[in-house]
Amino acid sequence: MDICIVDDDFEFCQKLKKDLIIYLSEKTDYLNFEIQSSHFNEMNFQKKYHLIFIDIDLLQDNGIDIAQKMLQNNPTSYLVFISSHSSLVFDTLITQPFFFIRKSIYKKDFQSFINLLMEKLKNHQLLHLNYKYTQAVVPISSIIYIEIEVHKLSIHTYNGIYYDNRSLKAIQKILNHEFVQVHKSFLVHLSEVKAIKSQEVIMKNEKVLSIGRSYKEQFKERYKTFLRL
Template sequence: MNCLILDDDKNFSLKLKKDVEKFLDNIFSKYSIDIINENFNNIANYAKCNLIFVDIDLKESNGIDLVKKLQLLESNATIIYISSRQEFVFSSLSTTPFYFVRKQNYDGDIKDVFKLLKHYYEKTEKIITFDYYGRKTSIFLRDIHYIVSYGHDISIVTDNEIYTYRSTLKDIIEFIGSNIIVRVQKAYAVSLMFIKEVNGMNIILKDNTMIPMGKSYNKIFMIKYREYLIS
């Protein structure tokens, strides 16, 4: 989970960061929160962020314009506007934000945001929660690249980290309970969302990892993959 705060008010940014840390700490074991207080126009740097808090009325830039440019990069970031100027609420709707936090009503609005975000992550964005070194850990289903089995251990390979713990491939696939994760050989299961191409009996992932497919898994895999492509 990568979070970004864009606001030219440094004191407010730090307060918001502390509140966001408390919220994310109850959901994710790994996350980052960056603050930018100036030079806001490096849009490409924001593209991989999952959650962005942006002040609309920035001294150097217009927050809505920044978000529009970001969305042209096909970013899937959840956008939450923050502003002391409530008259911007309607103009912000053109970018379909998740919420609009009024700075003058910050305490109440931020509590509402966190309740809605938690519900959103649980229902809209499927989250996988498991025990990892004695602590509950959560990851997005969409962040999983593939899962590999090593004897009695499995490794879940994601965008930012590899989670290795004791389980079987069969058990973790059943635990995740999604048609997106498909077994392709005895030791590997892949995320259909992360496949770049299928070349014969080889599956090429978006990071160019190549995973050979087992013959006994080919038929079922191809059925599920075609269903995924047309869904």
């Protein structure tokens, strides 16, 4: 899980990181933290994260503005605002945050956040990926489709493209019934299918994938069943 903490209080960043490790290490064996406590204008807003924590009232910057920039490339991330000023909670609603942690009652709010996050993660299984000594974790619900390439899988999600060493057949055994093979090279997430043409499937991100002749009938039947659920 990739986590970003944006706060000009470095000691608080370290405390938050420590607390997150305690709870999230039970959920995943991959936790990657990036802490930004200064030079906010030099941040890489293209980077993908699963969890984003941002202090609203930074010394020289507006945390809400930073959040809006980050959300452009992280539309499915869990955004959590942090502040010493409880009155600012209403200003954050424009970004539709997942939670708001008040530093004045940090322990109480953090525990409430963890309880809510754990409940969410129960309904959003995580897929652990490994490619060339690089590990990553993606929510299965965020996967649009999976493509087999030379010696690797490309997992296309709304947070970017991830890679894995396994075969398409091996990864399909791990995934739930919403994933169906439509071609020797493609495995699609049925909930991300926008339309089906004669020999093509159009995904909700407008990606057009070919349907293999030997997979066509089974795919259409599975999709019809899925729509009736």
